[in-house]
Amino acid sequence: MITWKNLDTLDSFKELSQTAKVDVADVMKGEGGAERVKKYSVPMAAGLTYHYAAKAVDDQVLEALKKLAEEAQLTEKFQALYNGEVINTGEKRLVLHHMTRGQLGNKVEADGVDKRAFYVEQQEKIADFANKVHAGEITNAAGEKFTTVVQIGIGGSDLGPRAMYLALENWAKRNNKFKMEAKFISNVDPDDAAAVLASIDVAHSIFILVSKSGTTLETLTNESFVKDALKNAGLDASKHMIAVTSETSPLAKSDDYLAAFFMDDYIGGRYSSTSAVGGAVLSLAFGPDVFAQFLKGAGEEDALAKNEDIFQNPAMLDALIGVYERNVLGYPSTAVLPYSQGLSRFPAHLQQLDMESNGKSVNRFGEPVDYVTGPVIFGEPGTNGQHSFYQLLHQGTDIIPLQFIGFKNNQMGTDVVIQGSTSQQKLCANVAAQIVAFACGKEDENQNKNFKGGRPSSIIIGEQLTPEAMGALLAHFENKVMFQGFVWNLNSFDQEGVQLGKVLAKKVLAHETEGALKELSDLLNI
Numbered sequence: 250m251i252t253w254k255n256l257d258t259l260d261s262f263k264e265l266s267q268t269a270k271v272d273v274a275d276v277m278k279g280e281g282g283a284e285r286v287k288k289y290s291v292p293m294a295a296g297l298t299y300h301y302a303a304k305a306v307d308d309q310v311l312e313a314l315k316k317l318a319e320e321a322q323l324t325e326k327f328q329a330l331y332n333g334e335v336i337n338t339g340e341k342r343l344v345l346h347h348m349t350r351g352q353l354g355n356k357v358e359a360d361g362v363d364k365r366a367f368y369v370e371q372q373e374k375i376a377d378f379a380n381k382v383h384a385g386e387i388t389n390a391a392g393e394k395f396t397t398v399v400q401i402g403i404g405g406s407d408l409g410p411r412a413m414y415l416a417l418e419n420w421a422k423r424n425n426k427f428k429m430e431a432k433f434i435s436n437v438d439p440d441d442a443a444a445v446l447a448s449i450d451v452a453h454s455i456f457i458l459v460s461k462s463g464t465t466l467e468t469l470t471n472e473s474f475v476k477d478a479l480k481n482a483g484l485d486a487s488k489h490m491i492a493v494t495s496e497t498s499p500l501a502k503s504d505d506y507l508a509a510f511f512m513d514d515y516i517g518g519r520y521s522s523t524s525a526v527g528g529a530v531l532s533l534a535f536g537p538d539v540f541a542q543f544l545k546g547a548g549e550e551d552a553l554a555k556n557e558d559i560f561q562n563p564a565m566l567d568a569l570i571g572v573y574e575r576n577v578l579g580y581p582s583t584a585v586l587p588y589s590q591g592l593s594r595f596p597a598h599l600q601q602l603d604m605e606s607n608g609k610s611v612n613r614f615g616e617p618v619d620y621v622t623g624p625v626i627f628g629e630p631g632t633n634g635q636h637s638f639y640q641l642l643h644q645g646t647d648i649i650p651l652q653f654i655g656f657k658n659n660q661m662g663t664d665v666v667i668q669g670s671t672s673q674q675k676l677c678a679n680v681a682a683q684i685v686a687f688a689c690g691k692e693d694e695n696q697n698k699n700f701k702g703g704r705p706s707s708i709i710i711g712e713q714l715t716p717e718a719m720g721a722l723l724a725h726f727e728n729k730v731m732f733q734g735f736v737w738n739l740n741s742f743d744q745e746g747v748q749l750g751k752v753l754a755k756k757v758l759a760h761e762t763e764g765a766l767k768e769l770s771d772l773l774n775i
C-alpha cells in the first residue's frame with residue numbers, strides 16, 4: 250500500500266537531519282580520501298560509474314538515506330509508475346516514457362491499446378522512413394536525396410533531441426554512422442529560423458515539425474516561416490515536411506506532411522527524447538540502429554533504477570544525496586559540468602528536465618509544502634566553465650554541489666601531444682584536479698588566495714560517449730529527478746508554471762493590455 254507523504258512528516262527525514270555533518274575537506278585529505286574514492290562508487294549501465302567520494306556523506310548519512318528511501322517508498326512508487334498508475338495527478342495521466350526503451354513491469358493498456366506496442370510501432374515506422382530516405386527511396390520532388398534534417402520544436406521538443414544529436418554527431422562521423430546533418434529551429438526570434446535557413450540547402454532538406462500539443466505558438470510560427478521559405482524557393486512544402494505529434498493534436502490529421510509519427514500525452518515533453526520526438530531526428534541523422542543502441546543504454550539504466558538497494562541504484566542514490574544537500578545542508582543549486590565537448594547542450598536539457606519537473610511549491614495534492622524543492626540547475630562543459638564561473642564555485646559565499654561527467658577516451662580519435670601530454674589527458678587531469686581542489690581547498694595567509702574547500706561533487710566516469718552511454722546518462726538523470734519528486738511529494742510531470750506568461754503574451758499581441766503590461770508593450774513597440 251503506497252502512501253504519499255510530505256518529506257517533513259517522515260521520521261527518517263528527522264533522523265537524517267540529526268546525523269553529524271561530514272566535513273568534505275577533512276575526509277577527502279590523505280589516505281582517507283583515497284579509501285573513499287575506492288569505496289564510494291556504483292556501477293551504471295554502458296560501462297559508466299557514479300562516484301560520490303567527494304560528497305558530504307559517510308556511512309551514517311548513507312544509512313539514514315537508505316531509511317528515507319524505504320519510508321518514502323521510492324521503489325514502490327517507481328513500480329506504480331511503470332505499471333501504469335496515474336502518477337501525473339495534475340493532469341490525471343499515466344507516465345510512460347520508460348516504455349519507449351523497454352518493458353519494466355506489467356503490460357499497460359490505455360485508450361484501448363497496448364502502450365508498449367504503440368511506442369514500438371512508431372519506432373518501426375520511423376526506422377522504415379529513415380531507411381527509405383537514406384536509400385533514396387523517399388526523395389525531394391526532383392528525385393534527389395535529402396541531405397539535411399531540420400527539427401522545428403521548442404522545450405522538450407528541442408532541448409533533449411538537440412543535446413543528444415550534438416552528443417553523438419562526432420561519434421557517428423568517426424564510426425561511419427553519419428547519414429544526414431541535423432539543424433534545429435526553436436526560438437520565435439526570427440533570427441533563429443532565418444539563420445538556419447540561410448545555412449542550408451532547402452531543396453535537399455527535410456523538416457520535422459515536432460509538437461506534442463500541436464498548439465505551441467513558437468513552433469507553429471516557425472513552421473510558417475519555413476513553409477514560406479520553401480514556397481519562395483518554388484518547392485512544395487508538403488513534400489519536405491514530416492510531423493511528430495500526439496494523435497489528438499490538431500497536426501495529426503493534416504495533409505501538410507509527407508508522414509506523421511506519434512507520441513502521446515503519457516510522455517512529458519522533457520521526457521520525450523526516447524520517443525518519436527528524439528527518434529525521428531536521431532534515426533534520420535545516424536540511422537535507426539544507432540537510435541536503438543541509445544534506447545538500449547537507457548533501458549539498462551532504467552532496470553538499475555528498480556533496485557531496492559540504494560547502493561546498487563545510482564539514480565536513487567544520486568537523488569537522495571541531492572535531497573540531503575538541498576533540505577539538510579541548504580544548498581540552493583547544482584552545477585552540471587561535463588568534461589566532454591559532445592555534452593555541450595546536455596546541461597541545457599537537464600535545466601528543463603529538473604527545473605520544469607521539480608520547480609514546485611505545492612505537493613501532488615495541490616497543498617503548499619514547507620520545505621525547499623528543486624534546485625537551480627546550470628552548467629557548461631569543462632574546461633570552458635573553469636575559465637568562466639568557477640571563481641564563484643571555488644570562493645563564492647554559496648556552496649554549490651557539482652555534478653561532473655568525464656570520459657577516458659574522446660570521440661574523434663584525433664589528438665596531439667603538447668608539453669608531454671595529450672589534450673584528452675589534459676582534459677581528464679583538469680577534472681580530477683577540480684574535484685580535489687573543490688573538496689580539500691588550500692590554505693593561504695592571504696585570504697584572497699585562500700580556498701576553504703568543503704565543496705561537494707560527484708562524477709560519472711565512462712569509457713567513451715557512445716550512443717549507449719548517452720542513453721544511460723539520460724535515463725540516469727530522468728530517474729534521479731523522478732525519485733527526488735517522490736521524496737518531495739511533488740507531481741514532477743506537469744508544468745502549470747509556464748502557462749501565465751503564455752496567456753499574458755497573447756493579451757499583448759491582441760492589444761488587450763493595461764497598467765504595467767501596456768507600458769511595457771509600448772516600450773517594446775508591439
Ligand SMILES: O=P(O)(O)OC[C@H]1O[C@H](O)[C@H](O)[C@@H](O)[C@@H]1O
Binds near residue numbers: 403461465
Ligand atoms: O511539444 P509541445 O507541445 O510543442 O511543447 C513544447 C514545450 O512547451 C511547453 O511550454 C512546456 O513548458 C514544455 O514542457 C514543452 O516541452
